Amino acid sequence: MTFRELLKAEAIFVYADIFRRKAVLFTYIAFPYILTMFIVLIGSSVGSYQAFKERLGTDPIPFFLTASYLMMSVLAVSDDVLWKPIHDKMMGTLPYILVTHVSKLLYFITIPIPRLALVILLGFASLPPVFIFFYGIEGVYTVFRIVLMSLLSSVLYITFSILLVGTLYSIGGESWRILNIVRPLLLIFLGIYYPKFLMPTMLFIVSSLLPPSYIIELMYRSLLNIMTSQTYVLELMGLAIAISLIYAPLGSKALGSWERRKVSKGVEV
Amino acid sequence: MSSEAIVVKELRKRYVTKKRLGLFRSKTEVVEALRGISFRVRYGEVVGLLGPNGAGKTTTIKILSTLLLPDDGEVFVGGYDVVREANNIRKIIGVMFGVEKGFYGKLTGRENLKYFAALYGLSSSIIEKRVNELLKLLELDKLGASDKLFEEYSLGMKARLSLARALLKDPPILLLDEPTLGLDPISARKIRDLVRGLAHREGKAVLYTTHNMFEAEIVCDRILLINNGLIVAEGTPSELKSRIPRIRVLSVTIRATKESITTLNKVLTEVLNDVSVSVKEVSSGVYELRLKVRNVEEVMNEVIRSIASRGNEIINLKVEEPTLEDVFIYFTGNVRE
Numbered sequence: 214m215t216f217r218e219l220l221k222a223e224a225i226f227v228y229a230d231i232f233r234r235k236a237v238l239f240t241y242i243a244f245p246y247i248l249t250m251f252i253v254l255i256g257s258s259v260g261s262y263q264a265f266k267e268r269l270g271t272d273p274i275p276f277f278l279t280a281s282y283l284m285m286s287v288l289a290v291s292d293d294v295l296w297k298p299i300h301d302k303m304m305g306t307l308p309y310i311l312v313t314h315v316s317k318l319l320y321f322i323t324i325p326i327p328r329l330a331l332v333i334l335l336g337f338a339s340l341p342p343v344f345i346f347f348y349g350i351e352g353v354y355t356v357f358r359i360v361l362m363s364l365l366s367s368v369l370y371i372t373f374s375i376l377l378v379g380t381l382y383s384i385g386g387e388s389w390r391i392l393n394i395v396r397p398l399l400l401i402f403l404g405i406y407y408p409k410f411l412m413p414t415m416l417f418i419v420s421s422l423l424p425p426s427y428i429i430e431l432m433y434r435s436l437l438n439i440m441t442s443q444t445y446v447l448e449l450m451g452l453a454i455a456i457s458l459i460y461a462p463l464g465s466k467a468l469g470s471w472e473r474r475k476v477s478k479g480v481e482v
Numbered sequence: 483m484s485s486e487a488i489v490v491k492e493l494r495k496r497y498v499t500k501k502r503l504g505l506f507r508s509k510t511e512v513v514e515a516l517r518g519i520s521f522r523v524r525y526g527e528v529v530g531l532l533g534p535n536g537a538g539k540t541t542t543i544k545i546l547s548t549l550l551l552p553d554d555g556e557v558f559v560g561g562y563d564v565v566r567e568a569n570n571i572r573k574i575i576g577v578m579f580g581v582e583k584g585f586y587g588k589l590t591g592r593e594n595l596k597y598f599a600a601l602y603g604l605s606s607s608i609i610e611k612r613v614n615e616l617l618k619l620l621e622l623d624k625l626g627a628s629d630k631l632f633e634e635y636s637l638g639m640k641a642r643l644s645l646a647r648a649l650l651k652d653p654p655i656l657l658l659d660e661p662t663l664g665l666d667p668i669s670a671r672k673i674r675d676l677v678r679g680l681a682h683r684e685g686k687a688v689l690y691t692t693h694n695m696f697e698a699e700i701v702c703d704r705i706l707l708i709n710n711g712l713i714v715a716e717g718t719p720s721e722l723k724s725r726i727p728r729i730r731v732l733s734v735t736i737r738a739t740k741e742s743i744t745t746l747n748k749v750l751t752e753v754l755n756d757v758s759v760s761v762k763e764v765s766s767g768v769y770e771l772r773l774k775v776r777n778v779e780e781v782m783n784e785v786i787r788s789i790a791s792r793g794n795e796i797i798n799l800k801v802e803e804p805t806l807e808d809v810f811i812y813f814t815g816n817v818r819e
Contacts, residue, residue: 218604221606225597229589308579309577
């Protein structure tokens with residue numbers, strides 16, 4: 214019951230911001246294309262479009278469009294979860310949120326869902342034209358796979374983001390600076406722009422702690438036409454889900470620790 | 483249910499702050515925000531926490547609303563301990579910390595209330611009804627503010643919305659920190675009337691902090707005067723006034739020349755014992771004499787005789803009773819502007 218109400222509330226909060234600011238809505242639709250355009254333009258000026266195709270066995274445009282879309286959906290989760298306490302502190306809403314008796318874990322789980330839902334839906338609008346152009350009607354099937362995989366990887370990212378927000382803000386307080394350092398690192402560790410299976414060992418180990426990295430790996434294997442057994446696919450998915458579930462109670466503890474720290478110092482009102 | 487909504491015993495809170503002495507140097511300072519305060523608030527009454535800036539009002543409200551841990555002492559809200567049973571307290575309190583901030587600018591008043599209603603655990607079927615009731619109660623619908631973005635709200639509208647949020651759960655205990663600060667008289671009166679009504683008609687317990695003496699006098703059934711982290715006086719407004727020395731002000735407005743007013747001032751100071759006299763020119767040839775006296779009846783005749791015998795015309799004469807502000811100044815030692 215509470216989850217549904219919280220979700221509705223977050224939906225009002227997120228959609229009011231997006232739909233009342235047309236520039237934000239436009240950015241949502243255009244973002245994967247804009248990013249792909251930049252990457253391809255910069256890539257073509259310093260490297261070779263053809264060399265990319267020969268080395269990776271796929272066209273850079275759908276590859277980077279997928280990567281950008283994936284990044285957007287994953288960022289929808291981590292950004293919202295990490296950003297909300299900072300925003301609430303700025304708006305003066307934080308004391309009114311901390312003073313609720315509703316489970317903070319439940320509240321934080323609902324935070325990224327509305328934006329994620331929008332991003333996932335926008336994928337059906339922004340991805341098909343390009344994929345149909347490159348792969349014909351087969352491209353529609355690929356889009357479905359990408360959207361579903363993006364959804365799965367993002368959902369599995371929620372508990373980790375909660376653990377991260379609880380831990381980081383317990384240690385250093387709610388700060389944009391922390392967010393700015395953590396965001397790019399997460400993108401590297403997730404293997405969005407650098408496939409996980411090509412990572413050096415240390416990076417691979419850190420990446421393996423992030424549940425979405427398994428799904429993202431599967432997605433790239435599929436995009437790059439790397440043969441993957443069904444058992445391996447199920448193993449990776451199982452691992453991702455298991456790790457994500459383990460992070461839920463840890464995240465709850467981390468949020469508790471953040472809240473205790475706030476209360477012991479006094480919540481700014 | 484006990485008749486006592488809030489019980490505070492020997493509450494203490496210390497803050498450790500860093501005083502910057504330069505770019506790299508700082509000194510740790512300990513500030514005692516609360517130095518062992520004790521009080522009780524019953525259901526059905528408004529208790530005012532009145533004190534100057536930094537007296538400890540907000541610290542007290544924060545502790546009671548479970549947003550700050552006390553260092554020492556016992557605090558029970560609705561029978562629950564603030565340290566061990568914070569979550570139970572959160573279910574039964576409504577809070578308001580100032581009026582300026584605390585909502586999302588891109589949401590309308592109605593949307594903001596719905597958001598917080600969900601966050602406070604209200605179910606969908608209740609949310610719509612409760613939000614509409616509150617928008618009506620606070621007259622936000624009448625002001626056309628219900629569906630206006632919060633960022634477009636006036637301060638008065640913000641205050642009303644803030645009180646509406648505090649009432650979302652229909653809590654039996656309200657903790658209101660300066661709810662009328664900076665408001666226009668109409669909005670301030672609306673809030674004050676509502677708060678009194680909530681306590682007296684609905685039996686809610688209200689703890690209300692303010693600097694405003696006038697407001698404290700008309701809203702609060704009892705007042706706790708807090709200064710430097712200590713409660714220096716407690717009682718109803720009339721009890722508090724009766725506790726300060728019975729010095730009243732005899733104010734006489736007269737028409738006189740400058741010379742005769744100087745003489746009159748001198749004579750009155752000499753003739754009347756233990757009386758302080760001050761003179762203010764109200765307009766050309768019109769002066770106000772203010773005499774601070776212990777027994778007005780004793781000096782009244784002498785004052786009138788002295789004025790009349792010098793050919794001065796008395797325009798107005800009145801006796802001013804001590805105000806809550808005088809009580810505040812007496813107990814806190816703060817000087818009136």
